[in-house]
Amino acid sequence: MSHVTHADLGGLPNTDPVLPEPEGELFHAAWEPRLLALTLAMGATGSWNLDMSRAAREALPDYARLSYYEIWFDALQRLLDERGLLQPDAPPLPRVLRADAVPVVLAKGAPTLRDSSAPPRFAVGQRVRTRAHRVDRHSRLPGYAMGRVGVIEQLHGAHVFADAHAQGLGEQPQWLYAVAFDAAELWGDAATPGSSVSLDAWESYLEPAA
Numbered sequence: 001m002s003h004v005t006h007a008d009l010g011g012l013p014n015t016d017p018v019l020p021e022p023e024g025e026l027f028h029a030a031w032e033p034r035l036l037a038l039t040l041a042m043g044a045t046g047s048w049n050l051d052m053s054r055a056a057r058e059a060l061p062d063y064a065r066l067s068y069y070e071i072w073f074d075a076l077q078r079l080l081d082e083r084g085l086l087q088p089d090a091p092p093l094p095r096v097l098r099a100d101a102v103p104v105v106l107a108k109g110a111p112t113l114r115d116s117s118a119p120p121r122f123a124v125g126q127r128v129r130t131r132a133h134r135v136d137r138h139s140r141l142p143g144y145a146m147g148r149v150g151v152i153e154q155l156h157g158a159h160v161f162a163d164a165h166a167q168g169l170g171e172q173p174q175w176l177y178a179v180a181f182d183a184a185e186l187w188g189d190a191a192t193p194g195s196s197v198s199l200d201a202w203e204s205y206l207e208p209a210a
Contacts, residue, residue: 007058011144011187015064032069039076040106044097048079050110051166055138114173116158121203122177126152129209130179130201138166141205145197148185149209153198154178161202175203 009015027033043053056075057063063071080086085093097105122128132147140162156176164172180198183191 005058005138006061006063008143009064010142027069028067029069035069035073035076039072041097042076042080044095044105046094047083047085049165051138051160051162052168053079054162055166058138112160114158114160114171116173116175120155120175120177122152122175122206122208124152124154127209128152128177128179128206131205131207135163137163139163141201142199144186145181145199145201148181150179150181150185150199152177153180156200159202161204163202163204177201177203177206179206 039053043050048056053075056078057071060066060071060074060078062074066074077086084090127149128151129149130141130145130147134143134146154177156178158173159176161172161174164170177200178198179201180196183195183197184193186197
């Protein structure tokens with residue numbers, strides 16, 4: 001099984017179980033909401049994009065032992081340091097998020113749907129196989145789904161290609177598909193009989209399957 005980043009933990013053996021928490025329990029320490037606000041404010045400056053921030057979190061070598069907001073904290077420090085924003089002579093920020101603009105900015109979000117100049121390569125109901133080779137960079141294709149066969153169940157339209165966006169290579173929109181996999185295709189005998197898993201996959205992740 002090929003895992004792409006330190007954060008690509010799905011399907012790894014001997015990992016701790018996921019423990020559900022009460023609905024609405026968002027924070028566990030007073031510093032966590034402040035860190036969330038700081039992260040969102042820095043993202044709004046345009047110093048990096050959403051996919052760059054995800055890539056920074058996934059690249060943390062101690063990802064698996066950190067709590068959720070510890071991961072955000074370490075990644076934010078990394079992003080700031082890489083851009084010289086922790087230095088006394090830090091460059092000016094492209095934009096500044098003012099307090100009165102926060103509700104509008106949060107409501108707007110960061111839509112990724114884009115126009116496409118080409119028709120989709122795959123159709124609903126078509127069998128496809130995911131890319132099998134490892135990439136040493138940010139990717140939204142989880143390791144447990146590499147080289148697996150599934151069926152296209154929905155077209156989401158063309159969206160910003162996260163892999164390229166995380167590297168600063170522009171948006172490079174691609175068609176995005178919901179692909180359904182039989183659980184046994186992913187987990188073998190450990191799968192619950194009759195269950196399935198759906199993943200969103202960009203077109204470049206896929207090829208036709210026999």
